[in-house]
Amino acid sequence: MEFSLHANRLSHESGTVQLMEDLEVARQFEGPVSMLGGGNPAHIDAVEQRFREQMQHIANDQTTFARMVGDYDAPKGNSRFITLLADMLNRQFDWGLTPDNIAITNGSQSSFGLIFNLLAGDFPDGNFRPVLLPITPEYVGYADVGIASQPLFEGHRPTIERLPDQMFKYRIDLSSLHIDKRYGAVCVSRPTNPTGNVITDAELDSLSKRCEQHRVPLIIDGAYGLPFPGILFKAAKPRWNTNTVLCLSLSKLGLAGLRTGIVIADTPLIELIRNGNAINALAPSRVGPELIAPLLPNDELLTLCRDHIRPFYETRSAWAIDRVKHHLGHLPIRIHQSEGAIFLWIWFEDLPVTSDTLYRSLAQQGVFVLSGHHFFPGLQDDWRHRHQCIRINFAAPESSLERGLGIIAQTVAALYP
């Protein structure tokens, strides 16, 4: 078979593809595996149990089951879920949403593909406008979704704050950041995947005001954040207004298999997402919305997040940091402040090899992490730092983490002179 030029976009060079391939390599690895790559959420018993009861209820009810599996949902997504979600968000945050502000997609990655290509790229006035990422490291999944002829992202280098106890924190370098009409949109994940950074309310205020001033939409990727799943270990406020595009997901509640993304935005963008859903997939999957809708009217979803999901990951994060320090503390490492999400971001300062080489060496030993170099989409300079970090997923079972960290320690210790 011969393939069109479009095939180049789907090549093995794609970061997303490489990372997803790793999942398969890990599955087929002979010998013990520590899967610390990927973004799979943990299985949290109390939460999973509640979802399972809900699915039992659906499976025991002929009418509800028939509707969930047998009928196409609306291309904009499940009307009942959307109405209940708008009600819940208005009740909690007084955002003044109507159902016309919400669309469902087949997961956040699908949301990003639609949103980035609609808000950035080639414009009717002849200009090309990229998406500005005010702070990199930033989520690898953004990098490949662009269908325009030019690179869709422009990454901005952060400042690094060195903290006691081998910790550090990135901050948006607001002094060198210029937001204006050159950009189609500005995007931040909050908490940040891969670093676990939570950009502060003050940073977000500054970004938001600059965006509004120049009428550049601000995309907030809340896949791990607010208001659900709420995997944040410090106080932070959720934020939405008509200049904000808030991307949420059911995945990190523990429902990654269902592929349900949520976009909250001004009506014209929601209409285009609806059209995109129709053309790309007729309609999104109906399972996630039908499963979760009953947990919205009484805020049970938020209660699950507050009582089970956040505490689980906060405890796990502290444990993982302790274990990293135990295994790697004698090496010149720093760990990014863990303020949210499900990852530790470890910086091996002056690492004698690239993080990609380290990643390959670890993979051969059955320890799968992610090399940090994937997480700098659109950053043009040759900052050495980008080749000195790895991301590990601390949602993995503790025994797997413990074993993996031991092997990382041995491997890295042998690399430093």
Add this chain to the structure above:
Amino acid sequence: MEFSLHANRLSHESGTVQLMEDLEVARQFEGPVSMLGGGNPAHIDAVEQRFREQMQHIANDQTTFARMVGDYDAPKGNSRFITLLADMLNRQFDWGLTPDNIAITNGSQSSFGLIFNLLAGDFPDGNFRPVLLPITPEYVGYADVGIASQPLFEGHRPTIERLPDQMFKYRIDLSSLHIDKRYGAVCVSRPTNPTGNVITDAELDSLSKRCEQHRVPLIIDGAYGLPFPGILFKAAKPRWNTNTVLCLSLSKLGLAGLRTGIVIADTPLIELIRNGNAINALAPSRVGPELIAPLLPNDELLTLCRDHIRPFYETRSAWAIDRVKHHLGHLPIRIHQSEGAIFLWIWFEDLPVTSDTLYRSLAQQGVFVLSGHHFFPGLQDDWRHRHQCIRINFAAPESSLERGLGIIAQTVAALYP
């Protein structure tokens, strides 16, 4: 918000978008509605009951449920489902498939978006190669998926065979059909959506040989066809070889809400679909594959199709034809031979208005059909016939069909002089 040029592709002019919008208009219509548009499958009790038992089983099993909802599937789709499906197809048809020949997508529409843009469009040699549709009317959903700069489809006009009893049948005009390297791919739905035509084994043999001769891939859209859901009312053979791309779906089994598509093709295309899944959606939904996998090893899925799904639609088709003739038989209409799928295609010869005008008039009365003019993607000539047909979905409840046909009869009778 300002939008990029990409937004034009997702505009209201899109046929798919218009049709999906109708579903919402119908939902909000005040007064009784006959929803005979759209492609929603019927709710068949015995089949739905079996699926529901299977979901109860999953919901009652902690491990299986946790895996289905909580874990990302592989970007190529569920390994276990794919292996069992390859085994089943080899057992039935001796196609020599390996798991590397099968990928899962978020529904057939997602499959088409990937496949058409990979096999057609702009090629490295500088040529633009469209997809040839050897027989139009053809599925409306194809029309909008192209991302290339030029129209992706070239439609071919069929011959019309007038049959007794106000019936007719389209045939591929093989004498005027030239397949060669100008085309990136050739595509047929079998049975055809919207007409219910099943291109014959002889027609398919001819297409297949011509395609192989010029190494042009032949895409067979089997969403309603073989080997499942098997909604065919005459004998026909399923077909696959390495030059064939067979697109299947779980939707018309009665699982449209789950969004599971299946592509069976040569390995290089499957690898690109895997990459496309990773970039577009990380992974497809896990629900459909987990639900249906246990029905593959013992051929239970095929038994359900043979014993329940095909008989239901065959009986319903005969009934619907009888009712159409009862209501409309006094008018100069013809019905396309109903050989498969879930639609009747009615031709109002010399209709004094366009089918689109008729559609609008019916919609105002709460009767939603599809105007036939949407179903001629890439047909360049101004054939009057394309404005003289409507598609009705006979999976709708009988009372709804009966009422709708009565209103269609009154409306059309008033139009003819």
